Amino acid sequence: MKQNGELQQILDLAASIEALDSKAMQAARERQEQLTKPAGSLGRLEELAIQLAGISGQARPQIKQKAVIVMAADHGVTAEGVSAYPAEVTPQMVYNFLYGGAAINALARQAGARIAVVDVGVASQLEHPGLISKKIADGTQNMAQGPAMSSEQMVRAIEVGREVFQQQLAQGCDLVATGEMGIGNTTASSALTAVLLHAPVAQITGRGTGIDDRQLQHKIEVIERAIAINRPDEQQPLDVLMKVGGLEIAGLVGVILEAAAQRRAILIDGFISGAAALIAVKLNPRVKDYLIAGHVSVEQGHRVLLEHLGLRPLLNLELRLGEGTGAVLAMSIVESALSVHNEMSTFAEAGVSERAETAEMEER
Secondary structure (H helix, E strand, C coil): CCCCCCHHHHHHHHHHHCCCHHHHHHHHHHHHHHHHCCCCCCCCHHHHHHHHHHHHHHCCCHHHHHEEEEECCCCCCCCCCCCCCCCCHHHHHHHHHHHHCCCCHHHHHHCCEEEEEEEEECCCCCCCCCECCCCCCCCCCCCCCCCCCCCCHHHHHHHHHHHHHHHHHHHHEEEEEEECCCHHHHHHHHHHHHHHHCCCHHHHHHCCCCHHHHHHHHHHHHHHHHHHHCCCCCHHHHHHHHHHHHHHHHHHHHHHHHHHCCCCEEEECCCHHHHHHHHHHHHHHHHHHHEEEEEEEHHHHHHHHHHCCCCCCCEEECCCCCCCHHHHHHHHHHHHHHHHHCCEEEEEHHHCCCCHHHHHHHHH
């Protein structure tokens, strides 16, 4: 893959992402030990509070404003018949987001999160005052015949993600969720994941929008052909992204890298968001510490991907919609973790006796 200045900036950004703040995490851990509960009794909520302290650098972090960024783009590989739905559904659903009628709209309203809908590569001309129009191309090329996009297109898509997150940050954003829309994007995500995890395509590839057994076998064959034709370099995650990825996936890579660089927690959604997270972590393993897996999808590749990343999902609701739905559903859990962390009394504050120390118990 050709190196250029913009590409180097992305690599430099990834390299700049720092480790979590160990002092803030230790302070949060000590507070957890002092709260009026048995140690460890709030399980994952305690872990989340400590992780968020490390991300923010604050022993008692707060989440005041939340956003979900929905990246939308089309995929040329749909010409191979890999989806149960036609490509026309992508722009139709983008308008549904913009008019507030999709699942992500209902869930974001409940969660109190803003939605940023971004056209990074929809193969239609979209017009709406609420749309963030950053179109790079009318979808990717058919990856079963050659690279999905050029290096320049990929870099621009990553930059779009960075810019959109920076805009959200300027409005106030303590927690960001990743979402997407693009018919054909489980095909791209399966290809990315299979290459980067050295896994058989059949192990990673699921039914996406609901294809039958015959269509699933065809989808697997298309992905295997795309990998064979493009020969992506598994040691170069951006080469893999360029050859068998998607514009919205590249956009989410930019969101994740920028959010981690700005020390913000990132709630990742399903398989497509997971594929973007995998790319980002391959660029810098420290990115993983900024990620929270909102849920595990029924897409079989998502479970494999999360296990590889060492991320335990907060929810398992058998979702496979995308849009950011699982990530936004998990926002309340993340906020609950901080509510108990910040608002519970310590033993000293409440005048409650602490558990007797082991040594004292042995003396009695």
